[in-house]
Structures are given as C-alpha cells and as structure tokens.
Amino acid sequence: MAQNQIIPRSEKQSGGDQPDWTTLLARAIDDITRIMQSEIRLVTNSMRTILAEQTDRVLGFIASGVLMVFGMMCILAAAILFLHEYAMLPWWQSFGITGLALLAIAIAVRAFSMPRSKTSAIT
Numbered sequence: 001m002a003q004n005q006i007i008p009r010s011e012k013q014s015g016g017d018q019p020d021w022t023t024l025l026a027r028a029i030d031d032i033t034r035i036m037q038s039e040i041r042l043v044t045n046s047m048r049t050i051l052a053e054q055t056d057r058v059l060g061f062i063a064s065g066v067l068m069v070f071g072m073m074c075i076l077a078a079a080i081l082f083l084h085e086y087a088m089l090p091w092w093q094s095f096g097i098t099g100l101a102l103l104a105i106a107i108a109v110r111a112f113s114m115p116r117s118k119t120s121a122i123t
Contacts, residue, residue, distance in 0.1 A: 076102075 019027075077097060083094035 080094045080098050083089050084091055084099055
C-alpha cells in the first residue's frame with residue numbers, strides 16, 4: 001500500500017536541475033518581451049530610414065518643380081519680349097499671341113494624354 005500514498009508537496013523529490021513551471025513561465029514571458037522589444041526597435045529604425053528617404057525625395061521633387069515653373073516663366077517672358085521688340089508688335093498683341101500659343105499647346109497635350117476608349121468591332 002505504500003505505493004498508493006499521496007506524497008505531500010513539501011516531501012516531493014524533484015530533480016535538482018529541473019526548474020518548476022513558474023520559473024519556466026517567467027522565462028518564456030521574459031523571452032517574449034525581449035523579442036517584442038527587439039522587433040519594435042527594428043520596425044522603428046526601418047521606418048525612420050524609409051521616412052528620411054521619402055522626405056528627401058519629396059523635397060527634391062518640390063524643388064525641381066519650383067525651378068521648372070520659374071524656368072517656364074522666364075521662357076514665357078522672353079517670348080513676349082521677343083515678339084514686342086523684334087516683331088515690332090504692341091505689348092497686348094505679344095501677350096495675346098503667346099497666350100494663344102500656350103492654349104493650343106495645352107489643348108494638344110490634353111488631347112494626347114486622354115485615355116483611349118476601347119471600341120469593339122461590330123460584326
């Protein structure tokens with residue numbers, strides 16, 4: 001009958017090198033916490049890098065856009081001045097011709113940039 005006796009917890013023999021469940025659970029939680037912290041640091045660093053690269057691209061795009069606008073304004077002013085000085089046209093005619101030319105260019109660009117509709121062959 002000695003084999004069927006319940007041994008109280010204080011009298012259980014435990015292997016000296018096997019930790020109990022609470023220690024294992026504490027280690028598992030600690031490991032998961034460390035992994036999560038490392039992942040958060042990695043995501044934060046990669047997001048900072050990506051954000052810095054995108055900011056540089058956007059600033060470059062804006063700067064080049066502003067420079068293009070000013071360049072086009074200078075070309076426009078040169079065309080108007082050319083028509084006034086060398087073609088001996090009054091200022092209003094120089095501005096009008098340049099405006100009409102820009103309007104024609106804008107219409108042409110709009111016409112060529114519109115998506116083509118797919119027409120099916122009628123049989």
